[in-house]
Amino acid sequence: MEPGGVRFYPGYLDRAQQAALVAAVNAVLAAAPLYTPRLPQSGRPMSVRMSNCGPLGWVSDANGYRYQRTHPETGRPWPPMPAALVVLWDELGRYPHAPEACLVNFYGPAAKMGLHQDRDEEDFAAPVISVSLGDSCLFRVGGTQRRAPTQSFRLGSGDVLVLGGAARLAFHGVDRIYPGTSTLLPQGGRINLTLRRVTHPAAATKHRPAAGNPDHG
Ligand code: SIN
Numbered sequence: 376m377e378p379g380g381v382r383f384y385p386g387y388l389d390r391a392q393q394a395a396l397v398a399a400v401n402a403v404l405a406a407a408p409l410y411t412p413r414l415p416q417s418g419r420p421m422s423v424r425m426s427n428c429g430p431l432g433w434v435s436d437a438n439g440y441r442y443q444r445t446h447p448e449t450g451r452p453w454p455p456m457p458a459a460l461v462v463l464w465d466e467l468g469r470y471p472h473a474p475e476a477c478l479v480n481f482y483g484p485a486a487k488m489g490l491h492q493d494r495d496e497e498d499f500a501a502p503v504i505s506v507s508l509g510d511s512c513l514f515r516v517g518g519t520q521r522r523a524p525t526q527s528f529r530l531g532s533g534d535v536l537v538l539g540g541a542a543r544l545a546f547h548g549v550d551r552i553y554p555g556t557s558t559l560l561p562q563g564g565r566i567n568l569t570l571r572r573v574t575h576p577a578a579a580t581k582h583r584p585a586a587g588n589p590d591h592g
């Protein structure tokens with residue numbers, strides 16, 4: 376399943392780490408509630424509800440896709456990114472600058488996400504790191520052309536997927552949720568956390584090594 380640059384870490388987070396992350400995400404959602412994004416042009420609601428944490432958040436509405444510093448409904452800045460996610464980025468990212476955005480996707484039993492590329496960021500040298508919590512899903516990943524063949528596999532709670540290198544712009548999506556496959560979230564459903572670098576790091580800091588990187592702010 377590895378079209379160059381897709382890295383899959385099944386069970387990367389143990390149950391205790393998953394539970395701690397859920398608590399941190401719940402705190403994020405208390406400050407920045409899930410909202411229903413709308414598709415550009417059609418204005419139709421997505422089935423996935425979203426929020427963000429970190430300095431920048433990805434939003435979608437009738438005007439298009441973009442990153443912004445504030446929640447589209449509350450107008451408040453996004454809450455800080457939980458420390459455990461920054462640690463994960465440093466462990467797996469192979470990229471010497473801090474993540475700036477963590478998209479929180481919540482999938483109810485019937486939610487899905489169509490095949491798409493993550494391409495609203497400035498620096499494709501940075502990977503996209505995705506964490507799954509709660510119910511399993513059927514995930515699909517292909518190549519950098521929409522028509523390229525795709526492969527499907529299940530993502531379960533605690534699994535981490537990295538789209539980097541040649542796969543940074545791979546098409547991907549979620550075809551379905553498998554309700555009742557996890558006891559992590561008391562109400563069921565699936566949370567996906569997607570970590571991204573959005574802006575180009577300043578040229579002056581470009582060659583700073585990853586270890587001890589003070590870029591997280
Ligand atoms: C996304 O591409 O934003 C979400 C992917 C996922 O839910 O696994």
Ligand code: MN
Pocket residue numbers: 491492493547
């Ligand atoms: Mn995506």
